[in-house]
Each structure stands twice: as structure tokens, then as C-alpha cells.
Amino acid sequence: MTGLREDTARPAISSRLEGLRNLSPAERLDKVAQAVDLGDAEHQSFGRGGLPLALANGMIENVIGTFELPVGIATNFTINGRDYLIPMAVEEPSVVAAASYMARIARAHGGFHTSSSQPIMRAQVQVLDIRDPHAARARVLKERDAIVAAANAKDKMLISLGGGCRDIEVHVFDQTPVGPMLAVHLLVDVRDAMGANTVNTMAETVAPLVEAITGGVVRLRILSNYADLRLARATVTIPMEALKTEDYDGERIARGIVAACAFAIVDPYRAATHNKGIMNGIDPIVVVTGNDWRAIEAGAHVWASRSGRYTSLSSWEIDRDGRLVGTLEMPMALGLVGGATKTHPAARAALKILGVQSAQELAEVAVAVGLAQNMAALRALATEGIQKGHMALHARNIAIVAGAVGDEIERVAGALAASHDVRVDRAKELLEEIRGGT
Numbered sequence: 343m344t345g346l347r348e349d350t351a352r353p354a355i356s357s358r359l360e361g362l363r364n365l366s367p368a369e370r371l372d373k374v375a376q377a378v379d380l381g382d383a384e385h386q387s388f389g390r391g392g393l394p395l396a397l398a399n400g401m402i403e404n405v406i407g408t409f410e411l412p413v414g415i416a417t418n419f420t421i422n423g424r425d426y427l428i429p430m431a432v433e434e435p436s437v438v439a440a441a442s443y444m445a446r447i448a449r450a451h452g453g454f455h456t457s458s459s460q461p462i463m464r465a466q467v468q469v470l471d472i473r474d475p476h477a478a479r480a481r482v483l484k485e486r487d488a489i490v491a492a493a494n495a496k497d498k499m500l501i502s503l504g505g506g507c508r509d510i511e512v513h514v515f516d517q518t519p520v521g522p523m524l525a526v527h528l529l530v531d532v533r534d535a536m537g538a539n540t541v542n543t544m545a546e547t548v549a550p551l552v553e554a555i556t557g558g559v560v561r562l563r564i565l566s567n568y569a570d571l572r573l574a575r576a577t578v579t580i581p582m583e584a585l586k587t588e589d590y591d592g593e594r595i596a597r598g599i600v601a602a603c604a605f606a607i608v609d610p611y612r613a614a615t616h617n618k619g620i621m622n623g624i625d626p627i628v629v630v631t632g633n634d635w636r637a638i639e640a641g642a643h644v645w646a647s648r649s650g651r652y653t654s655l656s657s658w659e660i661d662r663d664g665r666l667v668g669t670l671e672m673p674m675a676l677g678l679v680g681g682a683t684k685t686h687p688a689a690r691a692a693l694k695i696l697g698v699q700s701a702q703e704l705a706e707v708a709v710a711v712g713l714a715q716n717m718a719a720l721r722a723l724a725t726e727g728i729q730k731g732h733m734a735l736h737a738r739n740i741a742i743v744a745g746a747v748g749d750e751i752e753r754v755a756g757a758l759a760a761s762h763d764v765r766v767d768r769a770k771e772l773l774e775e776i777r778g779g780t
């Protein structure tokens with residue numbers, strides 16, 4: 343199923359926003375605000391002081407200030423026939439451009455298609471000091487209904503929203519350094535929350551009951567970040583000729599992408615970088631929506647290792663009609679409520695820009711952007727190499743490091759990119775030339 347709730351979906355927008363790249367940041371914000379109807383407060387939340395100190399002080403401990411990241415908008419995304427503007431909080435140049443570029447190609451061929459499972463999270467209750475773990479497991483399973491009921495007695499709000507504990511699993515570890523062990527899992531539908539606090543509360547609630555049933559001692563009661571029951575998937579299908587550039591024909595590029603993915607499938611050294619490229623698309627959405635990026639990273643990489651060997655999260659192949667097909671399926675525990683999603687003003691505004699109506703829809707969008715990002719990196723790597731496009735955009739950072747300010751930044755960056763020599767010492771030379779009027 344897809345996470346889109348038709349009844350509450352906002353009016354259609356166009357994600358094309360042509361010419362956005364040529365505007366100033368303020369003009370871009372105005373254009374986006376107009377497209378998605380941002381209010382004044384939401385508009386201001388992307389500016390300096392967007393996270394007031396008083397709010398920040400309420401979010402974590404020993405607060406001394408806030409830390410800003412650039413927020414860019416990836417354009418051109420069509421997902422399940424609907425257009426999305428994608429806010430991304432990220433420090434790395436070329437990520438937003440790369441996603442927008444691939445989304446532009448995909449858009450002309452139906453865009454991305456996504457689906458997701460129900461938002462089921464696992465909580466683990468660790469049980470020790472049990473002599474016969476298999477008999478204990480059988481007793482726990484027999485009391486399934488009582489455990490589920492105890493878990494559900496705690497969060498009336500979640501139950502009223504149609505969520506709650508659905509089932510249990512019991513995993514046996516016969517031998518561990520501390521003796522036989524049981525892990526009782528609560529499988530909880532957390533609806534639109536990331537769900538960590540929700541399921542942790544349930545795990546702590548059922549602990550005395552689990553002790554009484556097993557005769558053992560409960561120690562840990564905590565969610566698993568391996569959200570293997572909460573999956574989101576995206577797929578994109580592109581005719582080879584749609585990939586062609588001035589320098590490369592479409593078939594060469596498509597086969598290059600497939601070969602690049604094959605490398606990541608067989609080699610964990612390459613898979614780590616390949617998957618980092620996927621997370622380039624996902625983490626900026628996780629961050630900008632106030633979600634827990636450590637949780638998403640942890641879940642992604644254990645999923646990539648589920649066969650016992652670390653491998654590619656995505657797959658790329660040529661279908662029988664000669665089209666390039668990319669797919670990405672992975673755990674995606676994102677929330678629209680809870681955590682910092684409702685506290686951080688820019689996170690609320692980012693969700694408004696996205697226009698998502700459910701946590702499942704947000705998860706699907708994130709996975710589609712991860713797939714686009716992966717495609718962009720593989721396309722560049724399989725053709726001209728990553729440095730050309732990436733370094734041209736990184737040149738602005740290098741100009742800033744060299745001391746350029748104001749319009750010097752674009753002048754130095756432009757000269758660096760044009761000479762394909764993006765180095766700080768060269769930037770300093772150029773800056774001296776500009777300032778000396780030579």
C-alpha cells in the first residue's frame with residue numbers, strides 16, 4: 343500500500359519550479375512559500391533565529407546555542423503521480439542538485455513509485471536467569487493476549503488513533519556469556535510516530551508480567567532500531583535514451599549504473615560508499631523534519647547486512663523492454679509527531695512544504711529521494727566521474743575557506759570550476775588577483 347491519504351491530501355502543486363537555482367535564497371523561499379502556502383511564522387522559521395534559544399533550551403541539556411545547516415529544495419519530484427518539493431538540510435554540496443537532476447529525468451517517465459508496510463516497531467524485553475528458555479518461550483507465547491493487553495493499557499491516545507501492540511515474538515538465545523536468554527518482542531503499530539518512546543513505555547509496562555510468566559529476571563526494555571517490519575520501497579523505470587548526455591549515449595550510462603551497482607552488491611568496501619550515497623538523499627530529509635537520523639542510519643545498515651554480508655541497499659537492472667529499473671527497499675522509522683518534529687519550527691515548516699499526510703508517506707518520499715540520489719552518484723561515477731559536477735559546486739565552499747566574501751565567492755568559485763582546479767591555494771591566488779584588480 344502507499345502512505346498517501348487521499349482524503350486529506352493537499353491541493354496539487356508543481357515541483358518543477360523552473361529557474362529556482364538562479365534566484366537568491368530569499369527569492370527562492372518566497373517562491374516555495376507561495377507554492378505551498380507557508381504562513382508568516384513558517385516562512386520565518388528558515389531564517390536566523392528560526393530555532394529560538396528558549397525552545398532549544400527545552401530540547402536538550404546544557405544548551406549554549408544552536409547550530410545551523412543550509413536547507414535546500416530539491417525540485418522535480420513526482421512520486422505516485424503527485425508532485426513534491428523536497429526540503430533537505432545538509433552540509434554537502436551537489437546533493438540537492440543531484441537529486442533534482444535525476445528527479446527531472448524520472449519525471450518525464452512517470453516519476454517514482456512507492457509503497458510501504460504498516461508502521462510496526464519492535465520493542466525488546468531481555469529476560470535472564472531462566473533455566474529452560476524454550477519452555478519459558480512457550481509460556482510467554484501462551485500468555486500472548488495478556489501481554490498485548492497490558493502493553494495497550496498504557497497508551498490510550500495511540501489506541502484511539504488505530505495503533506497499538508499487535509503481536510509478540512519470542513527469540514531464544516540458548517548460550518550467551520550470561521547464560522540462556524529470551525528476547526520478548528512487542529510488535530507495535532505506532533501510526534504517525536517514530537515510536538521509540540511509545541514502545542519503550544510499553545516494554546517497561548509489560549516487564550513485571552514477563553517476569554511472572556517466565557520466572558526470570560528482566561533487564562533491558564527498549565525498542566530495536568532494526569525496523570525490519572517498517573519498510574518503505576521506491577522504484578523508478580527510465581528508458582535508456584532518456585539518460586543520454588552530450589558525451590555519453592543512454593545505453594552506456596544505463597549499463598554503467600547497473601555495473602556500478604553490481605560492484606556494491608559483491609563488495610562491502612564499495613557497498614559502504616554506495617549506501618552512503620543513498621543516505622545523502624535520506625538523511626537531509628530526516629534532519630529537516632526533526633526526526634532521529636541515528637535511528638535511520640542504524641536501521642539502514644543492519645538491513646544492508648541481513649544476509650550475513652554487508653551489501654547494496656538498492657538494485658539496478660535493465661528490464662526486458664531495455665529500460666533502466668532502480669529499486670530501493672529499506673526500514674524507514676520516521677514520524678510526523680513526537681521527538682523534535684513538532685518542537686522545531688523549521689521541522690514543522692518542512693513538513694508543510696512536503697505536504698505529507700502520514701508517517702508512511704514521509705517514509706516513502708525519503709526512500710524515493712534516496713533512490714534518486716543513488717542514481718545521480720552512479721550516473722556520474724559511471725561516466726565523467728564524481729569530481730566534475732561535485733567539485734564545481736564544492737568550489738564555493740573552497741572559495742569561502744580561502745577567505746572570499748560577498749560576490750567574491752561566486753567569482754572565485756566560477757574561476758575554480760572553469761579551470762577544473764578546485765584547491766584552496768588556487769582560490770587564494772584568485773582572490774588576491776580579484777582584490778588586486780588584476
Ligand SMILES: CC(C)(COP(=O)([O-])OP(=O)([O-])OC[C@H]1O[C@@H](n2cnc3c(N)ncnc32)[C@H](O)[C@@H]1OP(=O)([O-])[O-])[C@@H](O)C(=O)NCCC(=O)NCCSC(=O)C[C@@](C)(O)CC(=O)[O-]
Pocket residue numbers: 361363417418434435436437438439440441442443444446615616617618619620622715718719720722723728730731732735
Ligand atoms: C551536480 C550535477 C547535478 C551537475 O550536473 P550537470 O549536468 O552539470 O547539471 P545541469 O546544469 O545540466 O543541470 C541539470 C539539472 O540538475 C539540477 N542542477 C544542476 N546544478 C544545479 C544547481 N547549481 N542548483 C540547483 N539545481 C541544479 C537541476 O535540476 C538541473 O535542471 P534544470 O533546473 O536546469 O532544469 C551532476 O554532476 C551530478 O548529479 N553529480 C553527482 C553528485 C553527487 O552524487 N553528489 C553527492 C556527493 S558525492 C558522495 O558523497 C556520494 C558518492 C558519490 O560517494 C556515492 C557513491 O559513491 O555511490
Ligand SMILES: NC(=O)C1=CN([C@@H]2O[C@H](COP(=O)(O)OP(=O)(O)OC[C@H]3O[C@@H](n4cnc5c(N)ncnc54)[C@H](O)[C@@H]3O)[C@@H](O)[C@H]2O)C=CC1
Pocket residue numbers: 497499500503505532533534535536537538539540541542565567634637677679680681682
Ligand atoms: N533507540 C532509539 O532510537 C531511541 C530514540 N528515542 C527518541 O524517541 C523519540 C521518538 O519517540 P516517539 O514515541 O515517536 O515520540 P513521542 O513519545 O514524543 O510521541 C509519540 C506519542 O504521541 C502520541 N500521538 C499523538 N498523535 C499520534 C499519531 N498520529 N500517531 C502516533 N502517536 C501519536 C501517542 O501517544 C504516542 O505514544 C525521538 O526523539 C527519538 O530520538 C528515545 C529512546 C531510544
